Amino acid sequence: MGAFPADSVGLVTPRKIVIDQALALDCGRTLPQHELVIETYGTLNAKASNAILICHALSGDHHAAGYSSETDKKPGWWDNCIGPGKPIDTNRFFVVSLNNLGGCRGSTGPSTINAETGEPWGPDFPLLTVRDWVRSQALLADQLGIRQWAAVVGGSLGGMQVMQWTIDLPDRIRNAIVIAAAPKISAQNIAFNEIARQAILSDPEFHGGRFYNHDVIPSRGLKLARMLGHITYLSDAAMRAKFGRELKAATPSFNYDVEFEVESYLRHQGQAFVDRFDANTYLIMTKALDYFDPAREFGDDLSTAFRQAKAKFLVVAFTSDWRFSPARSREIVKSLVSAGRDVSYALIDSQLGHDDFLMPLPQYHRVLSSYLARITEEET
Amino acid sequence: MSTLRPDLELISNWIVPGSRVLDLGCGDGALLAHLTRTRNVSGYGLEIDPDNLARCVDAGVNVIQGDLDDGLKDFETGSFDYVLMTQALQALQRPDEALAEILRVGKTAIVTFPNFGHWRVRSALAMGRMPVTPSLPETWYNTPNIHLCTVSDFEDLCHARGWRIASRRLLDRSYHEGLGIRIAPNLFSEIAIYTLQGPKIIGVTA
Numbered sequence: 095m096g097a098f099p100a101d102s103v104g105l106v107t108p109r110k111i112v113i114d115q116a117l118a119l120d121c122g123r124t125l126p127q128h129e130l131v132i133e134t135y136g137t138l139n140a141k142a143s144n145a146i147l148i149c150h151a152l153s154g155d156h157h158a159a160g161y162s163s164e165t166d167k168k169p170g171w172w173d174n175c176i177g178p179g180k181p182i183d184t185n186r187f188f189v190v191s192l193n194n195l196g197g198c199r200g201s202t203g204p205s206t207i208n209a210e211t212g213e214p215w216g217p218d219f220p221l222l223t224v225r226d227w228v229r230s231q232a233l234l235a236d237q238l239g240i241r242q243w244a245a246v247v248g249g250s251l252g253g254m255q256v257m258q259w260t261i262d263l264p265d266r267i268r269n270a271i272v273i274a275a276a277p278k279i280s281a282q283n284i285a286f287n288e289i290a291r292q293a294i295l296s297d298p299e300f301h302g303g304r305f306y307n308h309d310v311i312p313s314r315g316l317k318l319a320r321m322l323g324h325i326t327y328l329s330d331a332a333m334r335a336k337f338g339r340e341l342k343a344a345t346p347s348f349n350y351d352v353e354f355e356v357e358s359y360l361r362h363q364g365q366a367f368v369d370r371f372d373a374n375t376y377l378i379m380t381k382a383l384d385y386f387d388p389a390r391e392f393g394d395d396l397s398t399a400f401r402q403a404k405a406k407f408l409v410v411a412f413t414s415d416w417r418f419s420p421a422r423s424r425e426i427v428k429s430l431v432s433a434g435r436d437v438s439y440a441l442i443d444s445q446l447g448h449d450d451f452l453m454p455l456p457q458y459h460r461v462l463s464s465y466l467a468r469i470t471e472e473e474t
Numbered sequence: 475m476s477t478l479r480p481d482l483e484l485i486s487n488w489i490v491p492g493s494r495v496l497d498l499g500c501g502d503g504a505l506l507a508h509l510t511r512t513r514n515v516s517g518y519g520l521e522i523d524p525d526n527l528a529r530c531v532d533a534g535v536n537v538i539q540g541d542l543d544d545g546l547k548d549f550e551t552g553s554f555d556y557v558l559m560t561q562a563l564q565a566l567q568r569p570d571e572a573l574a575e576i577l578r579v580g581k582t583a584i585v586t587f588p589n590f591g592h593w594r595v596r597s598a599l600a601m602g603r604m605p606v607t608p609s610l611p612e613t614w615y616n617t618p619n620i621h622l623c624t625v626s627d628f629e630d631l632c633h634a635r636g637w638r639i640a641s642r643r644l645l646d647r648s649y650h651e652g653l654g655i656r657i658a659p660n661l662f663s664e665i666a667i668y669t670l671q672g673p674k675i676i677g678v679t680a
Contacts, residue, residue: 434494438531
């Protein structure tokens with residue numbers, strides 16, 4: 095054990111939760127049963143009132159903190175924020191992190207076996223919405239004996255799940271921490287997602303989503319999708335600082351090999367993603383992002399939607415984030431204020447872009463720590 | 475529990491319990507925390523400084539990070555019973571526009587500012603120097619105060635715009651109201667506290 099840092103949750107083991115209740119989805123279909131892979135950190139108190147749910151973003155998973163093996167060098171994706179003495183303090187809170195339904199890290203999704211056919215679901219897996227995820231997460235909470243979350247926390251697409259929780263299940267969430275999110279994504283954002291999807295769908299090795307049966311993966315399409323995504327997660331200034339226009343060689347080679355450092359970075363990121371992510375899951379995640387619009391069923395008025403909510407909110411945005419810009423977070427805050435909800439809003443000075451929500455920026459973690467320190471264990 | 479600054483104590487006595495309050499430039503949130511505790515108000519602070527913002531969160535006060543100079547466009551017309559702004563008016567780009575916005579968003583505005591008509595200021599200027607006084611301690615080149623005014627200037631602006639002065643308190647820097655202030659308010663007061671109402675709202679008392 096001693097090999098891990100003292101402020102780490104240490105060695106963690108994922109577990110699979112089988113949810114036997116049928117799950118009716120927004121698309122009209124029903125999943126009779128599904129499985130979710132989760133990790134938990136910290137200890138649930140006797141009243142089950144100290145639980146925090148972590149909602150992951152587009153390509154995230156259940157492994158948010160700690161190490162998967164004794165020799166693991168890289169901790170979970172939000173390890174800088176979750177652990178003993180960290181902003182999401184595992185000495186105080188019981189933290190639940192899951193791989194969402196439709197994911198590709200063990201939870202039921204397009205790459206898992208459809209019991210009806212004995213084959214991978216592939217393109218037959220239903221398209222999902224953020225509301226579907228909240229329903230599935232609520233069934234998970236039931237299984238874990240958690241009636242009400244002390245807080246639900248998420249960045250980006252994760253922040254959208256947090257907002258949906260407050261609207262759909264207001265009695266089951268006391269605090270909502272919505273980070274680098276938007277009340278719905280812009281046409282520009284849908285456009286980026288569409289290009290990413292077309293890259294995957296037009297890869298000849300996609301085989302209409304049944305590539306598992308052909309022992310191939312649509313790696314070129316998935317790689318392109320991820321390269322595009324990475325551009326939007328970084329600010330112009332961050333790219334300039336990180337790569338500039340540096341050439342890998344002393345002189346131009348006048349061909350299409352990797353020449354600029356930024357090309358090398360994007361290709362590396364693209365390839366690394368292909369090795370760990372499923373193309374069908376990527377399609378489903380981007381569609382869920384596009385569909386998210388909680389105001390829609392409230393006459394397109396977000397403040398009416400938030401009148402359902404009972405939670406207290408903390409909304410956080412980052413100055414250099416152009417994919418989910420601070421102006422979008424201000425829309426959330428404005429609607430919450432006009433709905434009369436308790437809300438605080440922090441705008442964090444940042445350099446990197448959208449990805450800053452994963453960084454341990456002191457100003458950011460200070461606000462998170464302060465907010466979470468005030469969360470009581472009393473259910474409301 | 476630290477004691478509240480005397481001007482904030484004064485202001486808090488004017489707030490009707492259960493009101494909705496917006497505190498512009500709310501600092502560490504002390505006034506809002508006090509009002510929430512003692513007068514059951516609901517409300518928000520607006521604050522630009524990240525350290526102050528974190529202190530507000532520590533205090534359990536709703537706080538929104540933002541710049542007063544960007545206006546109050548995120549707040550709906552008439553959505554607050556009181557909009558408070560203490561000792562910030564003189565540091566704004568356009569105090570007149572800010573006051574108009576405050577009176578759009580709030581039914582009543584409570585505004586405090588340092589009086590530039592005080593005799594210490596006048597005597598410094600008479601000597602040909604920009605004033606550095608106990609209530610205006612910064613020098614001309616590093617002061618955040620870019621739009622200072624006297625009590626008379628302020629009241630002129632209110633009359634010109636049709637804003638009703640519902641009440642005013644003129645105090646020295648120890649928050650006292652001495653004989654001098656009663657005789658010659660613009661000469662002897664250092665801190666001015668005004669309660670204003672917009673031209674269309676009548677019959678609301680502070």
